[in-house]
Amino acid sequence: MSGLDDVIAAETSLSEVDGLNGRLVICGYRLEDLAGRTDWENVLNLLGGRMLPESAALRERLGMARQRAFAETRWLDDGIAALSITEGLRALMARLPDGEDQETALLLAAAPSVFVPALIRCKRGMAALPPDPALTHAADMLAMLHGRAPRAEAVAALDTYLVTVSDHGLNASTFAARVVASTRAGYTSAVLAAIGALKGPLHGGAPGPVLDMLDAVGSPEKAGRWIGEALTRGERLMGFGHRIYRVRDPRADALKAALARLGAAGDVDRERLALAEAVEREALAQLKVKKPDRPLQTNVEFFTALLLEALGFPREAFTGVFAAGRVSGWLAHAHEQIEGGRLIRPQSRYVGPKAA
The missing domain is CATH 1.10.580.10 (Citrate Synthase, domain 1)
Structure with a gap:
């Protein structure tokens, strides 16, 4: 098998x-x-x-x-x-x-x-x-x-x-x-x-490419177009979907909450966080429309990348x-x-x- x-x-x-x-x-x-x-x-x-x-x-x-x-x-x-x-x-x-x-x-x-x-x-x-x-x-x-x-x-x-x-x-x-x-x-x-x-x-080896994706998107207002073009080309969106979880990865929620607490303490770049939020929002919306038969939710890798970057670890x-x-x-x-x-x-x- x-x-x-x-x-x-x-x-x-x-x-x-x-x-x-x-x-x-x-x-x-x-x-x-x-x-x-x-x-x-x-x-x-x-x-x-x-x-x-x-x-x-x-x-x-x-x-x-x-x-x-x-x-x-x-x-x-x-x-x-x-x-x-x-x-x-x-x-x-x-x-x-x-x-x-x-x-x-x-x-x-x-x-x-x-x-x-x-x-x-x-x-x-x-x-x-x-x-x-x-x-x-x-x-x-x-x-x-x-x-x-x-x-x-x-x-x-x-x-x-x-x-x-x-x-x-x-x-x-x-x-x-x-x-x-x-x-x-x-x-x-x-x-x-x-x-x-x-x-x-x-x-x-998957979390690092999440940051590569954010770098490629560049700014929140470009998120929708960039994600749409990537999906049209058949590319995988890093940080979304999981082989086991058919719904949202519970680890993603735990890390998103930790990132929010870190951001409240002033330890997360606000522009980076706004970009990530825009990418997540657009990705989930477009994946739901373009791949309705597949449960592609945010996974642990997406917020791992943001959290570890904020803590000073290189990708x-x-x-x-x-x-x-x-x-x-x-x-x-x-x-x-x-x-x-x-x-x-x-x-x-x-x-x-x-x-x-």
């Missing part, structure tokens, strides 16, 4: 994606009850279960793990700096020890938040900044990026994003992580496989920031697969030429 649509490949207690009703449930909690109301460490604790320390110790241990991860940035040489940020992240992650123990899981959970800011700064000709284990995970990631204490509104916005993308059913990267984990190769091998899948433009780093949030789900699924103890080995149907 092409794409394995509707094939049940695993049973999980981690997240449920209800595409028909636009619901995402993580460990029994609706996304709306988590995003904007708690931080990533709490969701990591929910997903991690027995794989990670008790919640009282998790924050301190995670801060210490960020310090251990930072030691690996000494290997960030010109060769790694010349790679894309996603490929550089994969290269640095590959240096981490493999295993199925708690310390390995903590190190893997912490590392992307350290490596992504380090790679961004390196590409700008700046030195990587060490983490501060006393800060929250999101606050430390922003501090390592900008070299200053972040505003509370920015920390809350990044936390909302990391929580929103923490887990999302059996997507391509999570499935890759589960397949590798089922071989007992170790958590690091599973996460590396997931990053490899996330690198693809059909998965984690080429968006996939890496995605990994910093989704690593919680990858690790949780890897652990769940290992506990099940079953090697993933599906069958295929041969459709080639018959032997003589």
Whole structure:
């Protein structure tokens, strides 16, 4: 079956994606009850279960793990700096020890938040900044990026994003992580496989082109004409439609609310926000008319792009920031697969030429 649509490949207690009703449930909690109301460490604790320390110790241990991860940035040489940020992240992650123990899981959970800011700064000709284990995970990631204490509104916005993308059913990267984990190769091998899948433009590489689209539109008054011409040419509008959700993506609403709070604090360019609102309004209206048989609503990528841009992440780093949030789900699924103890080995149907 092409794409394995509707094939049940695993049973999980981690997240449920209800595409028909636009619901995402993580460990029994609706996304709306988590995003904007708690931080990533709490969701990591929910997903991690027995794989990670008790919640009282998790924050301190995670801060210490960020310090251990930072030691690996000494290997960030010109060769790694010349790679894309996603490929550089994969290269640095590959240096981490493999295993199925708690310390390995903590190190893997912490590392992307350290490596992504380090790679961004390196590409700008700046030195990587060490983490501060006393800060929250999101606050430390922003501090390592900008070299200053972040505003509370920015920390809350990044936390909302990391929580929103923490887990999302059996997507391509999570499935890759589960397949590798089922071989007992170790958590690091599973996460590396997931990053490899996330690198693809059909998965984690999509938010950046949303900004390319906004740049091409240019101004709110040009949105209607630009979108109409793009649809006439048969082009895909980035940030609209989702393979699973038949209605609005609930993650889009969580990020739109976070962006609004960030804008109220003066941390979002008003002209950029007005342009995005015009593009969303025109896109939804024209998609409804020109593709009435397809449910093409705003998806998580549209507001991800705007939020991460407002927080100061360059668009080429968006996939890496995605990994910093989704690593919680990858690790949780890897652990769940290992506990099940079953090697993933599906069958295929041969459709080639018959032997003589």
